Amino acid sequence: MPDDTLLTASDVSRRFGGLTAVDRASIALVRGEVHAVIGTNGAGKSTLVNVLSGEIAASSGRVHLHGRDVTHWPQPRRSRAGIGRSYQRTTIFRNATVFENCRLAAQAHFQHPLDLWTRAQRCPQSREQAEQAIEQAGLTAQAQRVAGTLSHGQKRQLEIAMCLATAPTVLLLDEPLAGIGPDETERMLALLAGLKRGRAVLLVEHDMDAVFRIADRITVMVNGTVIASAEPGAIRGNAAVQAAYLGDSCEPMTALPANA
Amino acid sequence: MDLAVFLVQCLNAIQYGLLLFLVASGLTLIFGILGIINLAHGSFYMIGAYLAYALAPWAAANVGGGFFVALGIGIVLSIAFGYVLEWAFVSYLYEREHLQQVLMTYGLILVLEELRSILAGDDVHGVAPPAWLAGTVPLGGVMTYAVYRLFMSGVCMAVALALYLVITRTRVGMAIRAGASNREMVQALGIDIRLLYRIVFAGGVALAVFAGMIAAPASSVYPGMGNQVLILSFVVVVIGGIGSVRGALTASLLVGFVDTFGKVFMPQIAGLLVYVLMAAILLWRPEGLFRTA
Amino acid sequence: MKLPRIAIPPAIGRLLKFWPLAAALVVLALFPHIGGGFYVDLVLTTMILAIFALSLELLVGGTGLVSFGHAAFFGIAAYATVLLSAKTDAPSLAWLLPPVLAIAAIAACVIGALCLRTRGIYFIMVTLAFAQMTYFVFHDTSLAGGSDGLYLYAKPRLAIGDVTLLDLGRPMTLYYATLGCLVVVYALLALIGRARFGQALAGIKSNEQRMRASGFSTYPYKLAAFTLAGALAGVAGFLHAVKDGFVNPEILAWHQSGAVLLTLILGGIGTLRGPVLGAFVFVLLKEVFQSEAVFGAFARHWQLPLGLAIIACVALMPNGVVALPARFRRLRMPIPHAG
Numbered sequence: 001m002p003d004d005t006l007l008t009a010s011d012v013s014r015r016f017g018g019l020t021a022v023d024r025a026s027i028a029l030v031r032g033e034v035h036a037v038i039g040t041n042g043a044g045k046s047t048l049v050n051v052l053s054g055e056i057a058a059s060s061g062r063v064h065l066h067g068r069d070v071t072h073w074p075q076p077r078r079s080r081a082g083i084g085r086s087y088q089r090t091t092i093f094r095n096a097t098v099f100e101n102c103r104l105a106a107q108a109h110f111q112h113p114l115d116l117w118t119r120a121q122r123c124p125q126s127r128e129q130a131e132q133a134i135e136q137a138g139l140t141a142q143a144q145r146v147a148g149t150l151s152h153g154q155k156r157q158l159e160i161a162m163c164l165a166t167a168p169t170v171l172l173l174d175e176p177l178a179g180i181g182p183d184e185t186e187r188m189l190a191l192l193a194g195l196k197r198g199r200a201v202l203l204v205e206h207d208m209d210a211v212f213r214i215a216d217r218i219t220v221m222v223n224g225t226v227i228a229s230a231e232p233g234a235i236r237g238n239a240a241v242q243a244a245y246l247g248d249s250c251e252p253m254t255a256l257p258a259n260a
Numbered sequence: 261m262d263l264a265v266f267l268v269q270c271l272n273a274i275q276y277g278l279l280l281f282l283v284a285s286g287l288t289l290i291f292g293i294l295g296i297i298n299l300a301h302g303s304f305y306m307i308g309a310y311l312a313y314a315l316a317p318w319a320a321a322n323v324g325g326g327f328f329v330a331l332g333i334g335i336v337l338s339i340a341f342g343y344v345l346e347w348a349f350v351s352y353l354y355e356r357e358h359l360q361q362v363l364m365t366y367g368l369i370l371v372l373e374e375l376r377s378i379l380a381g382d383d384v385h386g387v388a389p390p391a392w393l394a395g396t397v398p399l400g401g402v403m404t405y406a407v408y409r410l411f412m413s414g415v416c417m418a419v420a421l422a423l424y425l426v427i428t429r430t431r432v433g434m435a436i437r438a439g440a441s442n443r444e445m446v447q448a449l450g451i452d453i454r455l456l457y458r459i460v461f462a463g464g465v466a467l468a469v470f471a472g473m474i475a476a477p478a479s480s481v482y483p484g485m486g487n488q489v490l491i492l493s494f495v496v497v498v499i500g501g502i503g504s505v506r507g508a509l510t511a512s513l514l515v516g517f518v519d520t521f522g523k524v525f526m527p528q529i530a531g532l533l534v535y536v537l538m539a540a541i542l543l544w545r546p547e548g549l550f551r552t553a
Numbered sequence: 554m555k556l557p558r559i560a561i562p563p564a565i566g567r568l569l570k571f572w573p574l575a576a577a578l579v580v581l582a583l584f585p586h587i588g589g590g591f592y593v594d595l596v597l598t599t600m601i602l603a604i605f606a607l608s609l610e611l612l613v614g615g616t617g618l619v620s621f622g623h624a625a626f627f628g629i630a631a632y633a634t635v636l637l638s639a640k641t642d643a644p645s646l647a648w649l650l651p652p653v654l655a656i657a658a659i660a661a662c663v664i665g666a667l668c669l670r671t672r673g674i675y676f677i678m679v680t681l682a683f684a685q686m687t688y689f690v691f692h693d694t695s696l697a698g699g700s701d702g703l704y705l706y707a708k709p710r711l712a713i714g715d716v717t718l719l720d721l722g723r724p725m726t727l728y729y730a731t732l733g734c735l736v737v738v739y740a741l742l743a744l745i746g747r748a749r750f751g752q753a754l755a756g757i758k759s760n761e762q763r764m765r766a767s768g769f770s771t772y773p774y775k776l777a778a779f780t781l782a783g784a785l786a787g788v789a790g791f792l793h794a795v796k797d798g799f800v801n802p803e804i805l806a807w808h809q810s811g812a813v814l815l816t817l818i819l820g821g822i823g824t825l826r827g828p829v830l831g832a833f834v835f836v837l838l839k840e841v842f843q844s845e846a847v848f849g850a851f852a853r854h855w856q857l858p859l860g861l862a863i864i865a866c867v868a869l870m871p872n873g874v875v876a877l878p879a880r881f882r883r884l885r886m887p888i889p890h891a892g
Contacts, residue, residue, distance in 0.1 A: 074770070084766075092760070104756050111753065116744045166767055264596030365858040366815070371856075371864075379855055491681065498679055535686035546675070
C-alpha cells in the first residue's frame, strides 16, 4: 500500500437484521485529499462513516489504518491511532470554554489518570495542542467564551477544532456545513479545504456546490452500494449518478437533513 | 420430582409470571411512551390489594357477582385516580432529568405508604376469595391445586390478550406504538399527545391496581407489599427491554419460572436467583431481549 | 459613598475563598465542647451521612452516573466490619479498616462491571436491582444473622505495642476520627475533581460520545469512578458500624439508597459543599418531622411530610440549597427600566 493511503475500507458490509445498510463498499482515503461521499437519503453514508470510525462493527470486510488491520478496534483506540471524527449533531461540551473544550479533547493523548496532583488545566501538552487546534479552526478570538453561547456556525467550527486537538492524520467529517447560513459557509469551506494539508479528509455532505468546489475525489452511494468513485469532473458526467439523483423525479439537489 | 409436583410448580410459575406481567407491562409502557421512570408503580399494586380488602365486606354481602362488581369498581376508580395523578403530578415530570423523576416519584411512594397507614392501618389482612372460586381442583391423583390460582392465571391471560389486541388492532394502540418510537412525530401528526399520555398512564395504573386486587386473596394484604413487586418489575423491564410489551411477557414468565423453581431446589438463595438471571442477561444483551427502536 | 478598595495580594485572596469551609470546620471541631450528648451523636450521624453522600457525588455529579444502589457498598462495608472484627476486647484498626475498604471496593468493581454495560434509565434500575440483591443476601441467608442483624463484639482501636493511639470506643475519639475522615474524603475528591482524571469524568458526564471520539476509553474511567465511590461509601459504612456497634439488613434497603440520593439533590449536585450541606438539611428535616414536640401523635407518620418535602424540594429547588444564594441575588437585582 502506498504510504499516502491512510485509511481504507475493503468490501465492508453492515447488516441490521434484514436490512443491508452498507453492501460491500470500498473506499481509500489519501493524504492531501478531500474525499467526499455523497448519496441520497438512506444511502448508507453515515453507516459507512460509523464503520470507519469504529462506532459500529462491520458485518464483513476490513478496515485498515496506516496499513494496520483495525477492523476489530473500538472507536477510542482508533481515535488514539489517528482518526478524528466530527458529528452532524454538535458534540461539544456546552458548559466549558472553547479553550477548555479543545484542551480536554487533547488530553486523550496525555491522560495520566493517576496523577492527582497536577491541575488538569495546567497540563502543558494538552494546552499547547488546544492552542494550535483553535488557531487552525480560526477561533482564537473566541477562546475564552463559553461554548454554549457561540453561534451555530462557530459551534460547528469548534466541532472541527476539537477533532484537530487530537492531532489526527485522518478526519471523518459528517455534514460539517449542516445548518450553517451562507455567510459562514465561505469561512467553513476555507477551513475544510485547508484541513487536507498533511491529512486525509472524508467529507459527507449534502451541499453539492460545496462538494464540487473542494472535493478532490467523490464517491457516490445509493442504497448501500458504491456506484461510482472518481474525480468531480468524471462524476458530473456519470450516467449512473445522474440517474440516481435525477432519475424519475426532478428534485433539485439542496442541502437536506440526512437520515443515511 | 414426580409429574404432579412438577405440574403444580409450573402452574405456580405461570401464575406468578402473569401477575408480574400485569404490573410490569404498565411500567414498561409508561417508560417507553411517557419517558418517565415511576418508582411509585409498586404502590399502585398495594393500593389495589388494599382496595380489595376494603371492598371485600361489601362484595361478600352482595353474593354472586359481588366480587366482579368490586373488581369493576376498582378498575374505574384506578383509571380516575390515574387520570388525576397524571394531570396533577406526573405531567410535571416530563421534561425533567431522570434523577429528578426518580426522587419525585420516590417521595410519592412515601406519601402513598403513609396515607395507607393512616387510612387502613399497619396490620396484615387476609381477603377471602369468592366462595365459588375458593375450592381446589385435583391434579394427578395426590395433588390438588387452588381454583383461585387457576382463575388468576386465566384472568391475567385474558388481560394480556386484551392488551395485545388493543395495541395491535385499535387506533389508540397504533398511536401508542408510534409514540413509543417517535414522540415528536406523533405530535406533528396532530394526535393529542397529552391525551395519549394520560390514557397510557391511567391504563398502567389500572393494570397495577387490578393486579393487586386479584392477587389479594392469594398473597394477603400487608404494608410494603408494593416494594418487592416494584423491584421485580424493574428486573422484568430490564430483561425484556423498555417499551416492549412482548419483552415484558417473556421476561415475566422467565422470572416466574426462575423464582418458583428456585424456591423448590435452592430455597436459601431463591431470592437471589432472579438477580443472577438479570446479571447473566446483562452480560449477553445490555439493552434487553426485545429492545424497541 | 463608595468604600475605598483595599489591595489584597492574590495569594491571600485565593486562601480567603476558603473561609466558609474553614469556619464550618472550626464549628464542627468545637461542637462536642458546646453541645449536649444527644446533639453530638446527631452531628456524628450527619457527618457519616455526609461522607456517604460525598462518595455518591463522585458518581452522580462527577461522572453523571445516577446510582440507586449505593447503599449496597455502605452496607457491605458495615457488615464486613462486624464480621471481620476479631472477637477480642481490642480489635486492631490497622487489620480491620484496609480489608473492609478492599471488600467494598471489590464489590463495587464487580457490580459496576455489570451495571456499567447499561445506560440511562436502565442503569438506574439495574443498580437498584443489584442493591436489592445484596439486601437479600444479608436478609435471607444465615451468613450474618439474617433479619436480626449482628452485633460488633468490641470497637476497634489503633495501638502500637502497648500504647493505644486511637480508641474508637471512646465517643470523643470516634467523633474526631469521623471529622478527620470527612476532611480527608472532601480533600481527596477536591483533588480528583481538578486533576485530569476528574476532568475526564466531567467530560464523560457532559458528552460521552465526544470523549470516545477524542480517544478516551470511557468504560474503564466509569468503572474506576464506581469502584472508588464504593470504597469511599465503605468508609462511611465502617464508621456507621463502629458508631452503632450493630448492623442489620435495613442499612442496605433501597430506602437508604434513596435517602442518600435525596441528600445530594437537597444540598446541590455538582459541588462538594452540596452533599455536606444536604446531609445536615436531611437530618434536620427528619428530626423535625419525627419530633413529637412539633407534630404530636402524628409524628409516627413522619414519612408523609418527608415525602411531600422531597417532592417540593426537587420541584422547586432542583439545584439544591447551594444554589439558593445565587437565586436570591437574582431576585434582588433591580429590574432595568425602559428608556
